[in-house]
Amino acid sequence: MLKFLGRRIFMMLISAICITFVVFFLTNLAPNLEKVAKSEAGSRISDEEVASWLEKNGYTQPLLKRYGEWLGVAPGWTWSDENGVTTGRCIAPGSDPVTTPRYCGILQGNWGNSNVFKSPVSTVIGKRLSVTGVLMFWVMVTMVPISLLIGVMAGMREGSRTDRALSSFSIASTATPEYVSGVIMIVIFASSVTGLKWFKGTSASDVSDITFQNFFLPVATIALYGIGYIARMTRASMTEVMTAQYIRTARLKGVSFRNVVLKHALRNALIAPFTVIMLQFPWLLNGVVIVETLFNCKGFGWTLVQAAGNNDIQLLLGCSVIAVLVVLVTQLISDIGYVFLNPRIRIS
Amino acid sequence: MTATAWDPSQPILEINNLSISFFTRLREIPAVMDFSCTVMAGEAMGLVGESGCGKSTVALAVMRDLGKNGRIVGGSIKFKGRDLTNMNEEELRHIRGSEIAMIYQEPMASLNPAMKIGAQLAEVPMIHEGMSKDDAWTLARQIVADVRLPDPDRILKSYPHQLSGGQQQRIVIAMALMSKPALLILDEPTTALDVTVEAGIVDLVKDLGEKYGTSMLFISHNLGLVLDVCDRLCVMYSGEAVETGAVADVFDRMQHPYTQALFRSIPLPGADKNSRPLISIPGNFPLPHERPNGCNFGPRCSYFTAGLCDKADVPMVDIGGHDRHGSRCLRVDQIDWAAPPPAKAAIEKGEIGPVVLRMEDVRKYYEVSSGMFGGGAKKVVKANETLTFEAREGETLAIVGESGCGKSTFAKVLMGLETATSGKIMLYDRDIQSTPIEKRDTGTVSGVQMVFQNPFDTLNPSMTVGRQIIRALEIFGQGANDQERSARMLELLDLVKLPRAFADRMPRQLSGGQKQRVGIARAFAGGAKIVVADEPVSALDVSVQAAVTDLLMEIQRKNKTTLLFISHDLSIVRYLADRVMVMYLGHVVELGTTDQVFSPPYHPYTEALLSAVPIADTRVKRKRIVLEGDIPSAMNPPPGCPFQTRCRWKSHVAGGLCEKEMPPMRTLAGGHQIKCHLSDADFAGMEPVIQIAAE
């Protein structure tokens, strides 16, 4: 088990390095850097000035070296200008170059500065992440139990009326992407058309201002899409299990239907959906971005859009690190959970 | 409980005129028609028939578990005098598991993979008798010991996948016995198991039946097995019971043409491919919605009389003078049942030519590494060890052994799908050992071909039959153009006795036997000189087996093909093989002519194997040798002789030699080879396992 875990974590780190490198590469392509130079040093500067600015700020070093610096495994660049003033990646303006550490990357906790928000990336992301965290928490709390319940109820008796009703609901909900259900919900519950105005169509950007009124619609929007998907997976898995030979064995042992479902079918049927729930995270992130844009909720997804839209390299890199970590950690949890739920794998 | 009102002299189970249908969108498909049978207390009733005859449907109807589409459309099923057909779910629940228990074909599938064995066993008395958890576990432990499983405590705490197939089936049996049912239904309980394991299970079932006084409904396609287990039997054909009676009556004084044809088509001792060939049943099993008028067996029956047998449904008639013996035949009194079968012309023995294939000391080891990146200890699986033999032109060499004995690896190595670790494979005078199939020339590839086991798997389901044969011709470089190839393809269909119209059919439109014929045609497309037949008939119904075997023999005679016949079925091996090679855990343990192998001296494993194979002949007396335990895994074979863990002769060898040293291959009289430490005196003292009582 420990060996398995170690290998998984090793693979996870490799994946994280690969993905962040791709993002690093894409954000550090020449035209992007030129744009950064112009936005930092003035938009009307000549090509030579751009080149010298880039050189002064360490952007002309080989890509791998810069990636290493960003990661914190290569020493940060330093640059001494003709006045003898030394600047560098790790040297805060006005501080003494001698006392500063040589390495300052992600690993040392230095995530760089955001150009858009004019503050350290770590603070920006931390603040925004908490909003999204609350959102996701409620999404999970509503989505998982509801979808599992629907899936199990539908799959329990394949072809029954309950099955048809619940399956229709889940198919309809998977067919409704967040931006459609969000639009529909706003029209129905928050616009002047129906006049219901039960909930607010926009959410607050602040964690302290979370109320049922302004968080209900975004949570419902994200959860709705996920519910359908997970419920269908659960149903498929449940119907498959219910036709298995060992369920017949249990039934012919005289086990009551209730216990057949609860004691014999459920655990086997939950193995597959568990993986699905965990793999939902990358898609949830997608949904989060859409919903946060739609409801003007200033969370992580919103920040990602801002960073990407404004070519804020450091922030974008920070966001991608978070996104990739979330995805990979959930994959890890899903693997472990799978092993835990499935004795066939656990023991061999 | 009405059980008290039931008189033990009355039947436990009484099925009267039962009819069951399955309802699909298109039509009603009758699965069982007018089925009656009675099981008395303590009696074992066998239900025999080919696949699709409705025997399992009867069992499920007794359990009232026919699924959504199945329905009982007529008749009654009385269990201890109470009619099961009109019971509600709640009443059924009390009977299921406590009074009637069932044992299934696939032990692995019938155990819950996510529940511990103990919990699955203890559940039964907890539901039906309200037993406390601790008591139930104690009982479970006791029953597990009863089914002769070692270390019950460890077994109770393990999950199903940690046990071997034989152990799992014992657990399923234990589960059925947990609340001492009055009736036990066994649906092909040993089909998925190896013969030597099967023998142990059959013994267990018989003993437990006697010990607990349980009645049994034993469903099987294997007549030999029924003879071993049952008191009475009922032969089914296409949804109907055609003959029922005491085992001795049905076996020796059969009164239905189907039963007779069935017995004539299975290889019993005494049958011989040249002098007394099997008689296969012509035609095919009718599909449920294509049953003929009148007698279902009519179109395939040699006693068929037009105007009589195809008129109206045939009723079951009682045969006078026998014990509850019935037959569903209108001509039962007109047929001379004792008349010998119309003599099929004896065929001249095929000539055996020079050596075409020689294997010398072939070894095949696999390295198995656990872990994704080669981490973890490497293990060597020795799939084949020092394989040495030769095969001659026109000869049939049977390779016998149970699962894991290395026969499929041997086939792969010969075909070139894998290369051997060491040794020599000489095809004529070329060494092809280290030549994988991609590097073999077309002549070699088309000269060594294979016939596969599973007819449902052997043909690509999305290509027409003709196209598949033509593809083989293309690959083997036969024919100059498409016209020539399709002409050759039609000839091949003729060769395997299939109508030419089959060329345009999809495999799903063919029956199992027909598919197997196409597989044979494909193997002979390039004029194969050596054909490896990997259990070519074991998945077919008995009545079809004979026809396919005959076909293989006939083509062999015509083409002088060398046939390497891989099988676990010793009856068929005795029938068609010229020489036999017995394998166990990768080793050849015995090699000799068919007569040498089937008579003493034996290798102890061959002896056990012979004794384990059920034979459907009341005259045959078999010595019971039941092997202990399971076949060891090839991953960690036992030290010394591979068979020493299960060998009953081990004590005859002094000094524990069997556990220390691999025995040498010894050559006895007539080139008969045995790999064993036993002394010549021990060999000389061996008694034959099978004896045919004098008539």
Place this chain on the structure above:
Amino acid sequence: MDALSWGAICATILKQFMPVWIALAATFALSISFKRRLGLYGKLFDSTVGMIGFGIVMFWVFTALFAPMIQMYDVLTQIAQLKNKVPGTALPDGAGYYILGGDHLGRDVFSRVVAGSRVVIQIAPLATMFAFMVGITLGLPAGYYGGRLDTGLSFLANLVLAFPVILLFYLLVTPEIVKTGLPQYIGVVLFAMPLLFLVLLTNSRFYVTPGFRNMLVGGILLIGGWAYLSLIGEADTRVNLLPAALDFIHMPGNILIVFVSVVFVNAPTVFRIVRGIVLDIKTRDYVSAAQTRGERPWYIMLWEILPNARGPLIVDFCLRIGYTTILLGTLGFFGLGLSPESPDWGSTINAGRKLLTIAPHPAFVPALALMSLVLGLNLLADGLREESMKD
């Protein structure tokens, strides 16, 4: 002129869709009468769910086909007086109505949605097809050979799956990155897959008759290669391979990015599915039979294994067209996909959402259209799955 009542609006819409109704009726009548002879497609008409799904999907297919006949006004004509007007509002010159109202620029919502179906119906299946080709071409050898190749490809697939999709879109569509030609280079690789697939497919089967093979493969390479070069090359970009006279396919940069994104998102999942099926099928005896008669690996993969994997793949294809439609909408929603003027549903929803609380219909109508199409595809997939399992 007065505004139309809701009844009149419905009647007008039904009338406008007349060609679609006729085509649908014809399709159903023909299919149902010959359903026993049409294989899996015919069996679809035994399942209510499948029929409903097929009906909805075909509704949009026919709408796309007959869009010029159905739509009432030009999709870009703006009438200032009709900005955000409710459904049924009459035109200022009295010549007709905006039956589903006007959007924020005063364009006809109904016509835009109808025209939008064309964009969706053209791009979604095609893009999904490319994703399948890529997934299949990589999944087959991964499953068949196993070992290092499998480990490597699976790792790559997991890597792409772990990549935050949204980030990928943003990165790919930035003008600076487009200028470097990166999406085009990715396209160069991805679009080569179908060509590779076709060549492998024909070569593996016909190599036994070299003459015929050479002709066939040559033809495919010539025509396919021309289409390929023409597809990836675009004047005034980094990849400009063919002279303008020969370059007959013009794919605007935006659509290329959409294709690349769709392939990126879907191919790893298809890869996984294919790999899984191959792992199962390769243990079958007919695969061993092919091996023992000395077939080459690609023949076995493409002609022995792939045709038998078609059931689950067709079902997944339907589902995935739905996801692609959603993805197209997502791209449109972020303003990343097609041009902002394009009538495709995602972009229209995006344009309309800002004024949702005042005038919901410009976003609501395309939202419903998109939902119904995806729903239809899902139901169709369900029906197909159910029917294919009944065999």
